Amino acid sequence: MTRIYTCNVPIEADVVDAFCALQKGFTDQFVYYDKQHPTRYLGLGRCIALPSLREVECVGSGIGGAGSPAAAGAGAEEAVGSARAAATAAESQPPVFFSFNRFDATNPAPCDDLMASFPQLRFMLPEIVLIENERGSFLQVNSLGPVYPGRVARFERLVAAAPARTAVTIPYTLEPDSREAWQQAMGEALAAIEEGRVSKVVLSRRKRVVAEHPFSSKDLLVNLIDGDARGTVLLYRYADVFFCGCTPELLVRKRGDEVASMCLAGTCPVGATEDQTEALAAALMTDEKNRAEHDYVVQLIRNVLDRVCYDVDVPTMPQIMRLAHVQHLFTPARARALQGVTLADLMEDLHPTPAVAGTPVGEAKMLLRVIEPYNRGFYAGACGFVDGNGDGEFSVALRTGVFDGEVGWVYGGCGIVGESDAQAEYDEIDLKLRTILSAFGA
Secondary structure (H helix, E strand, O other), X not given: OEEEEEEEEEOOOOHHHHHHHHHHHOOOEEEEEEOOOOOEEEEXXXXXXXXXXXXXXXXXXXXXXXXXXXXXXXXXXXXXXXXXXXXXXXXXXXXXXXXXXXXXXOOOOOOOHHHHOOOOOOEEEOOEEEEEEOOEEEEEEEEOOOOOHHHHHHHXXXXXXXXXXOOOOOOEEEEOOOHHHHHHXXXXXXXXXXXXXXXXXXXXXXXXEEEOOOOOHHHHHHHHHHOOOOOEEEEEEXXXXXEEEEEOOEEEEEEOOEEEEEEEEEEEEOOOOHHHHHHHHHHHHHOHHHHHHHHHHHHHHHHHHHHHEEEEEOOOOOEEEEOOOEEEEEEEEEEEEOOOOOHHHHHXXXXXXXXXXXXXXXXXXXXXXXXXXXXXXXXXXXXXXXXXXXXEEEEEOOOEEEEOOOEEEEEEEEEEOOOOOHHHHHHHHHHHXXXXXXXXXX
């Protein structure tokens, strides 16, 4: 049994400003930041990494608790009274574990040097987590022994004094990839579809980015959070290398027995005007190719939820999700998990979906090992967090890249079916790459 000691205190500072102020002292960094909803967790340092959370005991304390600074210092009676509501919320914050999983963890092909430098770890508990959720904003300190109150107080002071963050524009060169290689990959994919091996396969491209001057993980994080990218911002930094992006695709969320997922497949551009955008969305809704791509994802998610959940609700008609550069067909899914089904169980059952691999999923993954000239690493993997209560969520790591502060790779993909056109799919990926490239502030 692994015992985790956790101290939580409420804070008033902006969690991103606080993260920027603290991040220089930690080489390990983890971020899961939903820009639309208050589900925001930013971790610093690594307290421990675990292969499973089944043998974890959590010992918590908040304001007035055994390990909190309020207990260490004798505050006035009125100060204690005014802190009680915040203390109750703080004490309900269990430790937060981050998990970044590869698209195809058993792929024997080597990753590039950047992606290969990340260790093979499952659940990582940061030393410090800055939290913003429906309960408020908190500073969490985790330890393998009782939390030292002076350490919590020191981080409280640093967080309270955090200056407003500043954005940095990073000029860069984007090296072209090979159109000939793309045509060849498309030919192999279409041949496999024609032979009946797969009905759909999701091909990806990557492009090399070279910056004009060094940049940091903080620079890209701030530009993604404050820029026009929509979705959930992800960051995993290990030593000098970091993986980051802003994905629109939720894989699975679990709160108690309530489960949510989404089917996201089928793409069109955003127009130059509102009327053009609406016309493109209407055409997407009736496009047979895109609807077929979308239905493959709907079928898999419905089948998984029917197997491990009850009260499953997956609408028969998709909606439109509009992002900064593209629009997607989108179908929400909701259910209630059967007793004993964990968030990790759901993640493993759902990932990868046909939206990032193809269908049948297993055959599509094997085909991608042959067609794609690189191992995707974390791109299109399942990345997220789970807390000590078993609640949390995972997103699919789309619109992402891996960097070392001078160079990097950016990734994008698209679903291929029998009617796909190589040039149109190539152009679609270029549109999707704009999201991760916006991290450079251009």
